Amino acid sequence: MKPVNLLPEQHRRAATPGEGRGGFVVVGILAALVAMVGVYAFTANQVNSHKTDANEAKHESEEIKARADSLGAFGDFARVQQNRSASVRSLADVRFDWERFMRELSMVVPHGSWLTQVTSSATGDLSAASASSGSGGSTSSSSSTASASSAASSGESGQPLANLIGCSPRQTDVAKVMVRLRRLYRVTDVTLNQSARDAQTGSASLDSCGRYLKFDVTLTFGSTPASGEGPGEKKNVPASLGGGS
Secondary structure, three states, X not given: OOOOOOOOXXXXXXXXXXXXXXXXXHHHHHHHHXXXXXXXXXXXXXXXXXXXXXXXXXXXXXXXXXXXXXXXXXXHHHHHHHHHHHHHHHHHHHOOOHHHHHHHHHHHOOOOOEEEEEEEEOXXXXXXXXXXXXXXXXXXXXXXXXXXXXXXXXXXXXXXXXXXEEEEOOHHHHHHHHHHHHOOOOEEEEXXXXXXXXXXXXXXXXXXXXXXXXXXXXXXXXXOOXXXXXXXXXXXXXXXXXXXX
């Protein structure tokens, strides 16, 4: 029931400005507090969510690191395998079929002639190959594997060379040897260094040519096989050139 003021208007108490607004102020303050509490709760929930995500990410990274550590040995083995494969390929690039060279060489020496020394190098360093083959007078052969390995690791490889020293009864036989050698597999050049009679005039032996001619020939091989010639293909010396002995 609404109260009624029965006093005359001139006797009524004058209303003060702002009277009745206190309730609105209180309500506004309460609303602001509620909003602040809501903002705080929302922020706190976000912080907690980020902390949870960070903990999960840390746990996941630890699991991944542990898995990577457990697989590290396999990774090291794979790197070792790759390095070894690369080394084998580099050595294969500079290898030379010396077995084939010696087999063909035995077929081209004419009857009555023989070799006293054979020095070879896959890198063209005949001095190192000669030192490793020894200073004996008997026939020797060196493919200079150590030099080839060193050249493969450094990425440099010269043309293969071979030096032949032997004895022959006539100059025509020396010329025949040179013609035949020129037809060997991968041979690109044949150089005659010497062809003369030895100072000794006694009987010939493995150490001395005696009354025979002593010849010194250097063979130069191509750095790569000729086109269309694989490692397993043979290039026999023609019969017209005296193939075989």
